[in-house]
Amino acid sequence: MRISLLLFLFLTLGMTSCAQQSIPKVLQQLNDGTVDYIFAEDLYQMKAPIVLDAREKDEFEVSHLKNAVWVGYEDFDLDKVIQQLPSKEKPIVVYCAIGVRSEDIGEQLKSKGYTNIKNLYGGIFEWKNKGFPVYDENQHETEKVHAFNQYWSRFLTNGEKVF
Known part of the structure; x- marks a missing residue:
């Protein structure tokens, strides 16, 4: 399922690459709206949510949101993750590069009864674009953000792109 989603993403975006793309357009095109969004400014103000990073390990090691827990995407193990999340009502925010992979992970958590998923x-691209801090694998603030590849890197406009 995940491999076919990524193949779909690349094919769909490849066919529309001539058109001017933006994060809102990509999200509208690729997401189903099954997991409610939270905006960077609102997450920054939240008190102690659980933050899950749904990117690949190499992306997470370059930078991530403060106190984020890496759960991955290709290696995502729903049973392992829910063992670490005893409360199904506590606020959980899932993120990835722009919000496509994280919707899939959020859907899986919702299917197990979690009720407060965003x-x-x-x-992380929009988070960094808005000027919010990201941290490296040693928990030091960094300007680096893994931009996944040349295509996706166009959506990161603030910070140092790493591939």
Whole structure:
């Protein structure tokens, strides 16, 4: 399922690459709206949500949101993650690069009865674009953000792109 989603993403975006793309357009095109969004400014103000990073490990190691827990995407293990999340009502925010993979992970959590799941609108790219801090694997603030590839990197407009 995840491999076919990524293939779909690349094919769909490849066919529309001539058109001017933006984070809102990509999210509208690729997401189903099954997981409510939270905006960077609102997440920044939240008190102690659980934050899950749905990117690949190498992306997470370059930078992530403060106190984020890496759950991955290709290696995501729903049973392992829910063992770490005893409260199904506590606020959980899932993010990825722009918010597509995180919707899929949020859907899986919702299917297990979690009721307070949010998808970070625009993911870590929009978070960094808005000037909020990211941290490296040693928990030091950094300007680096893994931009996934050349295509996706166009959506990161603030910070140092790493591939």
